[in-house]
Amino acid sequence: MPKINGNEIRPGFVLEHNGGLWAAVKVDHVKPGKGxxxxxxxxxxxxxxxxxxxxxxxxxxxxxxxxxxxDMQFLFExxxxxxxxxxETFEQxxxxxxxxxxxxxxxxDGMTIAVEFYEEEALNATxxxxxxxxxxxxxxxxxxxxxxxxxxxxxxxxxxxIMVPPFIAQDEDVIVNTESMEYSERA
Numbered sequence: 001m002p003k004i005n006g007n008e009i010r011p012g013f014v015l016e017h018n019g020g021l022w023a024a025v026k027v028d029h030v031k032p033g034k035g036x037x038x039x040x041x042x043x044x045x046x047x048x049x050x051x052x053x054x055x056x057x058x059x060x061x062x063x064x065x066x067x068x069x070x071d072m073q074f075l076f077e078x079x080x081x082x083x084x085x086x087x088e089t090f091e092q093x094x095x096x097x098x099x100x101x102x103x104x105x106x107x108x109d110g111m112t113i114a115v116e117f118y119e120e121e122a123l124n125a126t127x128x129x130x131x132x133x134x135x136x137x138x139x140x141x142x143x144x145x146x147x148x149x150x151x152x153x154x155x156x157x158x159x160x161x162i163m164v165p166p167f168i169a170q171d172e173d174v175i176v177n178t179e180s181m182e183y184s185e186r187a
Contacts, residue, residue, distance in 0.1 A: 001016065001063045001064070001065060002063070002064050002066075003061045003062065003063055003064070004061070004062055004064045005058050005059070005060070005061065005062075006038065006039050006056025006057050006058050006059070006060035006061075006062060007029065007037065007038075007039055007056070007057075007058035009024050009027050009039050009041055009056060009062065010024065010027060011024050011025060011026060011027050012024065013064055014046065014064070014065040014066075014067055014118075015043070015062050015063060015064060015065065016062075016063040016065050017043070017052075017054065017062060017063075020045050020046075020047065021045070021046040021047060021065060021118060021123065022043035022044065022045055022046065022052065023043065023044050023046055023124075024041050024042075024043055025042045025043060025044050025051075026041070026042040027039055027040070027041050027042075028040040028041075036057055036058065036059075037057075037058055038055050038056060038057045038058070039055070039056045039058075040053065040054075040055055041053070041054050041055070041056060046118075046123040046124060047123070049098075065118060067116040067117060067118055067123065067124075068116070068117045068118075069114050069115070069116055069117075070086060070114070070115050070117060071087060071112050071113070071114060071115075072084035072085060072086055072087065072093070072112070072113055072114075072115045072125075073085045073087055073110060073111070073112055073113075074107055074108070074109065074110065074111045074112075074113055075092070075109075076109070077097055080096060080097050080098065081094045081095070081096060081097065082094065082095050082096070082097050082099075082100075082107070082125070084113060084115055084122075084125065087112070093115065093122040094122075095115070095122055095123075095124075095125050099124065099125060100125065100127065102181070103127055103178050103181070105156075105158035105159055105160050106127055106131045106133075106158065106160075106176070106178050107127065108131070108158075111127075111128070111131075112128070113125050113126065113127060113128075114126040127178045128178065129177065129178060129179060130175050130176065130177055130178065130184055131175070131176055131178055132173050132174070132175055132176075132187045133156040133157055133158060133160075133173070133174060133175075133176050134156065134157040134171065134172070134173050134174075135154045135155070135156065135157075135164065135168060135169070135170055135171065135172050135173075135174060136155050136156065136157050136170070136171075137154065137155040137170060138152060138153065138154035138155070138164060138168065138169070138170050139152050139153070140169070140170075141166065141167055141168075141169050142166055150165075150166055151163035151164060151165060151166070151183075152164060152165075152166055152168075154168065154174075154183075156174075156176070160181070162176060162181065162182060162183055163182070163183060164183045165183070168183075168186070172186070172187075173186070173187035174186060174187055175187050
């Protein structure tokens with residue numbers, strides 16, 4: 001496992017620390033007036049979801065873990081567990097639904113998801129950056145309303161509420177950014 005210096009930690013890195021696997025969520029590089037610089041790292045445990053704030057000096061060595069990423073197909077959800085299938089081997093893995101947090105509604109049947117593995121253990125799932133959704137409810141299109149910053153409320157087929165431009169009509173397909181959970185473009 002490659003060792004890196006504490007000042008090389010970046011958000012998204014997975015580290016082995018205190019016997020656990022941790023994802024670096026937020027990293028602040030601090031250079032105090034006295035003493036050496038350090039990285040203040042907010043980490044999330046990939047196995048149990050607990051959080052930890054840790055300080056790493058640049059001389060501290062940490063193990064950076066490489067996760068294998070496989071494209072898997074979402075099959076179904078049962079009792080808060082999501083079941084995914086390897087498209088090549090047809091093997092199935094389960095991950096907790098709360099892993100996706102507020103982005104869970106974007107997960108659609110048959111969708112291809114990037115699942116991250118450490119050795120044989122599935123740890124994380126990442127949604128595609130953009131997902132197509134249907135507008136099920138919004139105000140009617142107002143003619144002549146072309147101001148760029150005037151957005152209106154809309155409800156998606158997955159129940160989420162987003163803001164859309166005034167020219168978007170009900171029953172229209174739109175592309176939504178799953179990171180920001182905002183309207184991206186017409187489908």
